[in-house]
Amino acid sequence: MKRGILPEQRRSQLKKLLTEKSGKSIIRLIEAHSGLSALIGSNAKVQATDGSTKTFDGIWLSGLTDTASQGVPDREILGIAAKLNTLDQITAVSDRPIIVDGDSGGTMVQLEYTVAALERHGASGVVFEDQIYPKQNSLIECEHFLEKPENFAKKLHLALSTRRSSDFMIFARIESFIANETVAQSLERAKIYLQTGVDGIVIHSRARSPEEVFEFSKGYQVLLKESRKQVPLVCIPTSYGAVKESELIERNFQFVIYANFLLRAAARAMGEAAQSILSEGRCQEASQLGISLQDLFQLIDEPK
Numbered sequence: 575m576k577r578g579i580l581p582e583q584r585r586s587q588l589k590k591l592l593t594e595k596s597g598k599s600i601i602r603l604i605e606a607h608s609g610l611s612a613l614i615g616s617n618a619k620v621q622a623t624d625g626s627t628k629t630f631d632g633i634w635l636s637g638l639t640d641t642a643s644q645g646v647p648d649r650e651i652l653g654i655a656a657k658l659n660t661l662d663q664i665t666a667v668s669d670r671p672i673i674v675d676g677d678s679g680g681t682m683v684q685l686e687y688t689v690a691a692l693e694r695h696g697a698s699g700v701v702f703e704d705q706i707y708p709k710q711n712s713l714i715e716c717e718h719f720l721e722k723p724e725n726f727a728k729k730l731h732l733a734l735s736t737r738r739s740s741d742f743m744i745f746a747r748i749e750s751f752i753a754n755e756t757v758a759q760s761l762e763r764a765k766i767y768l769q770t771g772v773d774g775i776v777i778h779s780r781a782r783s784p785e786e787v788f789e790f791s792k793g794y795q796v797l798l799k800e801s802r803k804q805v806p807l808v809c810i811p812t813s814y815g816a817v818k819e820s821e822l823i824e825r826n827f828q829f830v831i832y833a834n835f836l837l838r839a840a841a842r843a844m845g846e847a848a849q850s851i852l853s854e855g856r857c858q859e860a861s862q863l864g865i866s867l868q869d870l871f872q873l874i875d876e877p878k
């Protein structure tokens with residue numbers, strides 16, 4: 575039987591990682607949307623060129639892939655019960671810290687219950703974004719509507735006062751670039767959100783180049799100096815995927831989230847298998863398109 579770890583053991587892991595990795599490397603999160611994807615992400619490892627073993631440090635419970643895997647748009651439709659169900663699948667099989675995508679947090683009451691439930695269920699942190707509820711996925715080319723920063727700060731204050739342990743990290747996600755705001759506006763938001771005492775800032779973008787997030791990072795370092803704070807910076811480089819982790823470290827990012835790659839890979843493989851069965855009129859070819867049954871049994875610890 576696969577065993578996760580207890581909520582109180584997992585909760586503090588993210589802060590511990592931050593202390594261990596500070597200034598040396600980046601905390602790498604892989605998306606999960608189910609028990610199986612969490613197993614695959616947690617088991618992944620490669621030998622780095624210096625001989626060390628490279629793995630993912632933690633898991634991102636992605637709103638997009640969690641809802642997509644249930645065939646539903648990423649528009650805050652399913653609610654906290656569905657998210658907790660996914661979180662429980664992940665905690666049952668993985669020992670990694672988990673950051674949950676809290677979307678906009680919903681209404682103030684919804685946000686309060688969300689924070690309490692995620693902390694109780696063992697997540698190590700949650701990200702709330704400053705889009706107006708119900709949010710639109712940031713990577714969609716459409717008009718996105720943002721909260722006034724002062725209003726979003728109220729949500730952050732509520733999240734911070736709701737959590738019971740300071741080990742449970744609250745991140746504020748800035749959607750300025752998603753809504754065509756300027757770098758100056760994004761930094762103004764960062765300044766206001768930092769004043770609430772949040773534990774991290776996520777800067778998002780759907781540009782093909784990292785230029786705007788790099789520019790943000792430059793200004794953000796000045797803000798940190800001025801406020802004498804050390805608040806980690808997070809990016810989600812889906813649209814500017816050519817960027818290397820080494821560049822992100824140079825630009826002072828402490829976390830990188832690989833937000834949707836496992837689900838997209840699985841969706842393509844599933845489509846190819848379904849097509850193959852139809853076109854061949856049999857399943858032999860489809861068998862070659864996925865992992866073997868032996869590997870699947872081993873992955874889920876199927877009892878003999």
Ligand code: SPV
Nearest residue numbers: 636637638675712713833
């Ligand atoms: C997610 O994975 O749900 C995210 C990242 O929030 S994005 O889809 O780029 O908005």
Ligand code: MG
Nearest residue numbers: 636637638675
């Ligand atoms: Mg999301």
